[in-house]
Each structure stands twice: as structure tokens, then as C-alpha cells.
Amino acid sequence: MELVNLFNSLYVSSCRIVQRNGHYHVYHRNVVSTFIGPLVICGITGFCGGTITLERLHFFLQSTAELSSLARYVSLTAIVLILTVWCLVQRSKVFKLLESLISYDRHSCRLINGRQPAIKLRLAKTGITFICLTYAVLLGIRAFMCLTYYLEFGPHTTILLFGAGLLELYFYLHQLFMQHFAEQFSERYRLLRCQLRPSSVRTLVRSVKLYDRLVLMQEIFADTFGVQLLLSTLLTFLDCAIITYHSIHMLGMGVSAITVAIESVFLIPRVLLFFGLTYQFERLSFEEQEFKNAIKSLQYEATEEHSEDYLNFLDLINLKLMTESPKITACGLFTVNLQVFYNVFAAIVTYIMILFQFRDFEK
Secondary structure: OHHHHHHHHHOOOOOEEEOOOOEOOOOOEHHHHHHHHHHHHHHHHHHHHHHHHOOOHHHHHHHHHHHHHHHHHHHHHHHHHHHHHHHHHHHHHHHHHHHHHHHHHHHHHHOOOOOOOOOOOOOHHHHHHHHHHHHHHHHHHHHHHHHHHHHHHHHHHHHHHHHHHHHHHHHHHHHHHHHHHHHHHHHHHHHHHOOOOOOOHHHHHHHHHHHHHHHHHHHHHHHHHHHHHHHHHHHHHHHHHHHHHHHHHHHOOOOOHHHHHHHHOOHHHHHHHHHHHHHHHHHHHHHHHHHHHHHHHHHHHHOOOOHHHHHHHHHHHHHHHOOOOOOOOOOOOOOOOHHHHHHHHHHHHHHHHHHHHHHHOOO
């Protein structure tokens, strides 16, 4: 649960978990600053971007490359603005989801008659470290560029570069926040499967009840973060497509390979983070199915020595688990899994081809 408090300290979530009298409790903390900060940065970045656009509108309209670059910054600001407002509206559901996780852990402790095993969220922790280090380097590079070429850039471009970098960081931390929940669910499915004990009807009953709790939490998650998942997919698609197009365009214009490499290197964190997000939801589906398979295997392992009540109960559980669990989707448009990762990059190729066709009209 320490990651929840880290996200609160990073102004991504307004919820914080505090331990009192041996129990965990959820509280709202930094509510105002969590939402005011991104809105202020969106406003300043939008103002500077709008000023630059009005001053150089004719220049942007002359080139597909410059117009697509403008579209990238506009979409980033608009998506982060929508994301911030949506998170403000949905903060009570995040609160409810965290309370459900804490309640689940209490009931899980009763199942094993002891202390809840530590849940290690390695992928989420690695992602947070990676994105913070990456954007520390990125903002450092932009600071150096702005100091070196300040007279050429001017104040508006300088503020725009820093503001866009902070908005990207905020957006990807939100993406990691969603990924962290998927990893929480996956680890609990894995632990629940390891805690199954054959020949114990009582254990099976508690395990199935815990499974029902996990399914309910997945429904709450899908309802809470469906819009964020859709925005995350959309922004990743636009960012990767436009950066790739710019890199190919610069090569065609005779720009040095080093400059193109510097431009292209920013694709790496975007691709890795989106892969991590889709991979974690794929793993969630896998762990859930593995739990169902473990329950089914108990029926095959049952012998005549087991009581009739035990065998009948296994039949009822397997009948219950035959129903398909609700999928985590992006506003019901598509299920979030690794297939989305592959589909997005297939769409990027198509989008780049369309941009090159528009460039042909410029000639």
C-alpha cells in the first residue's frame, strides 16, 4: 500500500492510506493541490501554445510536419485537462476501490489464519523509477537548450517546453497508477490460488467469496478508469505516430542522424510504458484464469474417499466459474490487453502513411 501514498505525494491521487491501531484506513489528502496544480500548468501551457500558434499560424499551415507537431501539443494539453477533471469527479470511486482492497486483505488473513503475505509490485515500482529518471533527464536537456538558445526561443517557447514536459510526466504517472491497480489484482489472484486447500469445504467457500470480491473490484476499476484507459491509448497513438513521422521527415530533409536519434529516443519511454500497461492487464486475465483452472483441477483430483457434499460443492463452484468475468475495457470500446498494444502500432503505420500522403499535396 506504500505505492498509494507515493502517488498521493506525487499529486496523482487524492487518497492516502494510514495505519492506526493495527488497521489501515483511507483518507483524502492533498485534494486541492492534486487537481489545481495540473490545471494551472494546463492553463499556462495552453496560453503560451496559443500565443505561439497565433504568431506563427501561417508557418504551421505550410507544412504537415509542423501542423502535426501543433496537433501533438494541443492533444496533450486537452487530454491532461480532461483527465484532471475526470479524476476530480471520480475521486470517491478511487476511495471506494482502495477501501475494498483493504477489506479484501482483512478477509484474506482470516483464510490463512495469519498475516497477509507481502505483495510486491515490482513492475509498478520499476515504472515509477524509470519515468521519473527519464523525465528528470528530459527536463534537464530542455533546460540546457532553453538557456543556450533563449534569445532564439523566447519566453513563450521556453515555458511551453517545460510545461509540456511536466504534463507528459503527470500523464504517465496516471498511467502507472492504473497499472498499479492491475498488478494489485493480479498478485491477489496468485496468492488466492496458492492458498487453495483440497478437501476443505470451508477454505473453498472463503476462497470463492474472495474471488467474488476481486471481480467486484475489477468492475469498480473499469467504471472508474475506463475514460483514462481510452485517453492513454489515444495519446500514446498520437505521440508515437507524430514523433516517428517527424524522425522520418527529418531524415528525408537531410538532417544529421544524431539529431534524428535525439528526437526518436523519446519514443522509448512511451512504448515501454504502454507495453507495461497492456502487459499487466493481460497478466490479470491470465491469473484470474489460472485461479479458475486450479478450482477445476480439484474436481479432477477428487476421489471416492471425499464426501458427497464436497463433490457436489465442487460441481456448484465450477458451474459458477463457467460464467465469463467482466472484462476491463476502455469505455466499453475494447478490452485492454496486449492485443491493444499490437493494434495501436499497426494503426500508427497507417496514420504515418496518411501523413506522407498529405505531404505529397504540399509539393
